[in-house]
Amino acid sequence: xxxxxxxxxxxxxxxxxxxxxxxxxxxxxxxxxxxxxxxxxxxxxxxxxxxxxxxxxxxxxxxxxxxxxxxxxxxxxxxxxxxxxxxxxxxxxxxxxxxxxxxxxxxxxxxxxxxxxxxxxxxxxxxxxxxxxxxxxxxxxxxxxxx
Amino acid sequence: xxxxxxxxxxxxxxxxxxxxxxxxxxxxxxxxxxxxxxxxxxxxxxxxxxxxxxxxxxxxxxxxxxxxxxxxxxxxxxxxxxxxx
Numbered sequence: 001x002x003x004x005x006x007x008x009x010x011x012x013x014x015x016x017x018x019x020x021x022x023x024x025x026x027x028x029x030x031x032x033x034x035x036x037x038x039x040x041x042x043x044x045x046x047x048x049x050x051x052x053x054x055x056x057x058x059x060x061x062x063x064x065x066x067x068x069x070x071x072x073x074x075x076x077x078x079x080x081x082x083x084x085x086x087x088x089x090x091x092x093x094x095x096x097x098x099x100x101x102x103x104x105x106x107x108x109x110x111x112x113x114x115x116x117x118x119x120x121x122x123x124x125x126x127x128x129x130x131x132x133x134x135x136x137x138x139x140x141x142x143x144x145x146x147x
Numbered sequence: 148x149x150x151x152x153x154x155x156x157x158x159x160x161x162x163x164x165x166x167x168x169x170x171x172x173x174x175x176x177x178x179x180x181x182x183x184x185x186x187x188x189x190x191x192x193x194x195x196x197x198x199x200x201x202x203x204x205x206x207x208x209x210x211x212x213x214x215x216x217x218x219x220x221x222x223x224x225x226x227x228x229x230x231x232x
Contacts, residue, residue: 014195021191030178039177042184049184111192123197131190138183 004125007061010117011104016052018107019075020135022050022099039090041083045099048079050139053132055096074113179216186212 006014023045030038037065080096088096108115122128185210193200 017191017195020211024184025186026193028188031174031181033174039180042177042180083206110194112203113195119196121196121198123194127197127202131194134187136191138187139205 005058005127006124007062008056008068008092010122012059013056013101013122014047014111014113014117014120015104015107016056018102018110019049019100020052021110022102026099027117035091038095041088041092041096043082044079045096046139048075049099050136053136053139057129057132065086182212182216 008016023042026038026045027042030042032038051066052071052075055066055068059068061068065072079092079100083093083096105115106119113119123131179201188207189208193202193205
């Protein structure tokens with residue numbers, strides 16, 4: 001009998017779902033030609049986050065490549081540094097930090113969850129798997145502008 | 148220049164991207180990305196609060212938005228999640 005793969009612990013799952021929500025909300029509001037930096041930030045965020053869905057679905061702290069800790073550092077520290085190196089404005093950097101630096105309490109609030117996560121009711125595995133793949137595919141086309 | 152055209156180009160920086168971004172193709176693709184992101188917006192909360200999530204409504208509203216988006220952006224949506232009509 002095949003064993004299910006381990007998914008990310010609840011606090012990790014909730015935090016990244018909140019980051020996805022903020023990223024989607026930001027990107028949905030960032031197609032205005034008068035604010036091109038916002039479009040580019042959407043691309044950088046997508047580039048930073050596109051491997052997160054697979055990490056959440058096949059959670060392995062001992063992975064040989066892109067451990068959860070590696071991704072955490074890349075997303076929360078590497079992405080703002082990369083933006084800074086590439087000449088992003090302070091307002092874009094602040095927006096990036098607001099999205100990727102979300103606290104556990106703010107993540108719970110973002111998803112209308114109790115702060116102790118007692119009311120989390122995670123989607124069934126087959127739905128979670130399918131929709132995490134949708135996230136990945138959504139972020140792939142967005143991310144090419146940051147390469 | 149479209150987003151896809153940026154692939155393979157080395158040395159682009161945030162600033163140089165900004166100089167190239169607002170060609171007609173890039174504007175259209177940014178608008179497609181915005182539609183896709185708007186379609187997916189309810190999903191993170193829905194995955195965390197599944198019993199309170201109206202999946203049928205979500206799929207119908209997302210499909211309506213995807214109808215506005217060119218094939219490149221909606222293919223994965225169509226193959227897995229588009230409700231039958």
